[in-house]
Amino acid sequence: MPPVEPSRILLIRPSALGDVCRTVPALVSLRRRYPTARIDWLVRDAFVDAVRAHPDLTGVLSFPRTAMQRWWTPTGGRSLVEFLRAVAAPQYDLVIDCQGLFRSGVFAFASGAPRRFGDRSAPELAWLAYTDRVRIDHDLHVVDRMLAITTAAGAPAVPDMRLHAPPDAELPSAIESAQPFAVLAPTSAWPGKCWPADRFAQLAAQFLEEGLVERIVVVGGSNERAQIEPLANLAASDGRVLDLVGRTTIGELMRMIEHASLVVANDSAAVHMAVGFHRPLVALLGPTDARLAGPYQRMDAVVQVVSNADELTHRACKDASHGAALMERITVELAMSKAREQLERKCKTLNNNATASESCV
Numbered sequence: 001m002p003p004v005e006p007s008r009i010l011l012i013r014p015s016a017l018g019d020v021c022r023t024v025p026a027l028v029s030l031r032r033r034y035p036t037a038r039i040d041w042l043v044r045d046a047f048v049d050a051v052r053a054h055p056d057l058t059g060v061l062s063f064p065r066t067a068m069q070r071w072w073t074p075t076g077g078r079s080l081v082e083f084l085r086a087v088a089a090p091q092y093d094l095v096i097d098c099q100g101l102f103r104s105g106v107f108a109f110a111s112g113a114p115r116r117f118g119d120r121s122a123p124e125l126a127w128l129a130y131t132d133r134v135r136i137d138h139d140l141h142v143v144d145r146m147l148a149i150t151t152a153a154g155a156p157a158v159p160d161m162r163l164h165a166p167p168d169a170e171l172p173s174a175i176e177s178a179q180p181f182a183v184l185a186p187t188s189a190w191p192g193k194c195w196p197a198d199r200f201a202q203l204a205a206q207f208l209e210e211g212l213v214e215r216i217v218v219v220g221g222s223n224e225r226a227q228i229e230p231l232a233n234l235a236a237s238d239g240r241v242l243d244l245v246g247r248t249t250i251g252e253l254m255r256m257i258e259h260a261s262l263v264v265a266n267d268s269a270a271v272h273m274a275v276g277f278h279r280p281l282v283a284l285l286g287p288t289d290a291r292l293a294g295p296y297q298r299m300d301a302v303v304q305v306v307s308n309a310d311e312l313t314h315r316a317c318k319d320a321s322h323g324a325a326l327m328e329r330i331t332v333e334l335a336m337s338k339a340r341e342q343l344e345r346k347c348k349t350l351n352n353n354a355t356a357s358e359s360c361v
Helices: 017-021 024-033 045-050 074-088 102-110 142-152 197-210 222-237 250-259 269-276 314-318 320-327 332-351
Strands: 008-012 038-044 059-063 094-097 116-119 132-134 181-185 215-218 241-243 262-266 281-284
Touching (some): 024 038, 045 059, 045 250, 059 074, 094 102, 132 142, 181 250, 197 215, 197 222, 197 262, 215 222, 250 269, 262 332
Parallel strands (some): 262 281
């Protein structure tokens, strides 16, 4: 007797924001294979905006990480128990864990689903939670590794990275969608992934001087303002540069990137959002292995100066001095050249498309 088709599916990928954005192909693959199923996504509450508007998603299971952070306290313990009950309540019959860590493994197990798929070599003993442990080639891009899990669950890979901004997210009033503007994302949670902020400021000034764009929008988290001082100074002296660091929601950031003429970013969520909205992109990478974790199927956007002798690993990304040394190899001229190349490619595409509504800078 053939196995029963799943009717209630849970996709687990709580964080981080960039990883959530590049997990969308797993959702699309599941929807194409199981068009009538309920498909929910367990995602950190802070990142719900990244996925809630996707048409292939039925619902969101919002993970209150902050409330559960002190799970051993009475308040945190109650939050944990309530959340685990919420995970079990829908009685999912298929779970896909794309995070592959202890916490996501606990959620997968707590679902009670009869079939739970994940990476057989997942760290932190997460693999113990799976009924189906998938052998994955870890020399693949992280997106393809997640798609290997959906394929094992019966849903062939559909590498569709398209994102959808929440309908209630609007562009800031100071930005007009018809006005060519660049989004600069100069921050990162990992100092070793940051291109020097003074070079970002030089790049922004050169964009404006050459007329590549009419406005510059600087974005980042509220706790990252210390990383952008040269750009903040530029914004204070030039009205064409808008400092929105710490002043946008994730939905608003998505909407800005959706309409941007160009996105320039370190290895951060903005890179994966630019891929999801198919925007011209300059991805400035240092200790990141672009083959495994760079912008998916967008190596054309990568600026990186490394050799075979350089360590490009998760550990290297944590090493601020090592990462900084690699990032400093990227000159303003290299970044500028890539920006021109990306904009020229966009113009060629628009010129070949008679129905295109975008302007060509």
